[in-house]
Amino acid sequence: MRLAARGLRLLGSVVVGTVTALLDLVFVLVALPFASRPGVRAAARRLAALEIRRLGLDLDLAGRADGGELHYLAARAPVGVLGGVIVALLGCGTGVAAVLTWSWSKGLPVDGMLPSLPLVAYFGLAGLVLLFLDLSGLVGVDALERRLAVRMLAPDPTEALRRRIIELTESRAGVLAAVDSERRRIERDLHDGLQQRLVALSMLAGRARRGRTELLEQVHEQAQQALTELREVAWRVYPSGLDSLGLADALAGVAERAGVPVEVSCELTARPPAAVETVAYFVASEAVTNADKHSGATLVTLEVRAEGTMVVVRVRDDGVGGADATGGGLSGLARRVAALDGRCTVTSPPGGPTTIVAELPCG
Numbered sequence: 103m104r105l106a107a108r109g110l111r112l113l114g115s116v117v118v119g120t121v122t123a124l125l126d127l128v129f130v131l132v133a134l135p136f137a138s139r140p141g142v143r144a145a146a147r148r149l150a151a152l153e154i155r156r157l158g159l160d161l162d163l164a165g166r167a168d169g170g171e172l173h174y175l176a177a178r179a180p181v182g183v184l185g186g187v188i189v190a191l192l193g194c195g196t197g198v199a200a201v202l203t204w205s206w207s208k209g210l211p212v213d214g215m216l217p218s219l220p221l222v223a224y225f226g227l228a229g230l231v232l233l234f235l236d237l238s239g240l241v242g243v244d245a246l247e248r249r250l251a252v253r254m255l256a257p258d259p260t261e262a263l264r265r266r267i268i269e270l271t272e273s274r275a276g277v278l279a280a281v282d283s284e285r286r287r288i289e290r291d292l293h294d295g296l297q298q299r300l301v302a303l304s305m306l307a308g309r310a311r312r313g314r315t316e317l318l319e320q321v322h323e324q325a326q327q328a329l330t331e332l333r334e335v336a337w338r339v340y341p342s343g344l345d346s347l348g349l350a351d352a353l354a355g356v357a358e359r360a361g362v363p364v365e366v367s368c369e370l371t372a373r374p375p376a377a378v379e380t381v382a383y384f385v386a387s388e389a390v391t392n393a394d395k396h397s398g399a400t401l402v403t404l405e406v407r408a409e410g411t412m413v414v415v416r417v418r419d420d421g422v423g424g425a426d427a428t429g430g431g432l433s434g435l436a437r438r439v440a441a442l443d444g445r446c447t448v449t450s451p452p453g454g455p456t457t458i459v460a461e462l463p464c465g
Contacts, residue, residue: 109237115156116185116240119247122153123182126175137172146171150255153178157248161255174254181246188239195232349379353404356387361394362402362419369407378462381438382406382415385446385460388435389417397421397456408464412444415460423454435460 126149133142147163150171154161163171202225206217215221257265344352350368357364373379386404393399399421406415425432427448439446439460450456 119182120186123179127179130176185243192236364402367405374413385415389458393419413462418457423450424452425450425456
């Protein structure tokens with residue numbers, strides 16, 4: 103069944119490619135005298151992008167400035183026409199086979215030929231050979247189109263390496279900035295929160311030692327609050343439960359500590375790598391914290407699921423929206439995700455809802 107579906111998709115791609123090849127050829131002939139104009143280059147890029155989408159290739163044309171798309175359209179036109187010829191031969195063969203089958207099933211002659219065992223065997227064998235050649239031609243045309251697109255539209259290996267170095271350099275700088283920002287945040291929490299509480303606790307304990315036994319209850323309460331804040335800071339540094347309990351239980355802890363109702367759905371068939379699991383946790387935790395503090399939301403939905411080779415974290419709240427993706431917290435999340443070659447998007451129109459989606463590669 104899958105083989106038949108793939109065959110039909112291949113046939114459809116070649117048929118569409120034949121039509122677009124003719125259109126591309128007309129475009130090239132008309133646009134060739136004006137090839138240097140920006141509008142012509144932009145149109146050629148859009149047509150090339152459509153061909154890339156039809157072939158299911160992952161090629162980025164955004165950074166190209168050499169005008170090679172027009173050359174690609176001119177080069178692929180003969181290949182697309184060849185695909186049309188093969189499809190036409192396949193259609194003719196199928197039609198002849200249908201006529202022979204219908205006529206001989208009724209006992210009628212075709213071109214004076216009545217069915218006989220040697221004749222049926224001869225036409226059957228010839229038909230299978232021609233069908234094999236037609237299908238091989240379709241596969242060959244598709245492979246040739248893919249190779250042509252990669253050869254003419256893919257970036258030069260040196261240029262691709264240069265872009266990758268730039269991406270890694272930016273990612274490294276982003277990670278360093280995120281780590282520094284997180285360190286400053288932890289220091290601020292320790293200084294402004296936990297340290298002040300411990301000072302107050304020490305003063306209460308000193309007063310209680312001087313005979314103010316009624317203060318012991320306050321000492322106990324302050325100690326409990328200090329422990330809670332210390333635990334929060336420790337989980338912000340690294341959630342120890344993530345190693346022992348796994349991502350689902352760690353996210354359940356995020357929901358329990360949140361000041362807003364959080365619905366958690368974690369659908370992973372296998373445990374992701376530790377680095378992916380850690381980033382997924384921090385994305386979810388920071389997004390829930392932001393929703394709790396800034397959005398005025400009454401409900402936060404947290405979903406983690408596997409999509410192909412990606413782990414996708416999606417956090418949605420019903421708050422007022424208007425979140426700034428360039429702000430400290432959200433930009434820090436984007437840098438964490440980028441460090442794993444992932445992608446983080448924030449959608450937060452005024453009035454809400456706010457949706458944060460992080461796509462983390464696992465393969």
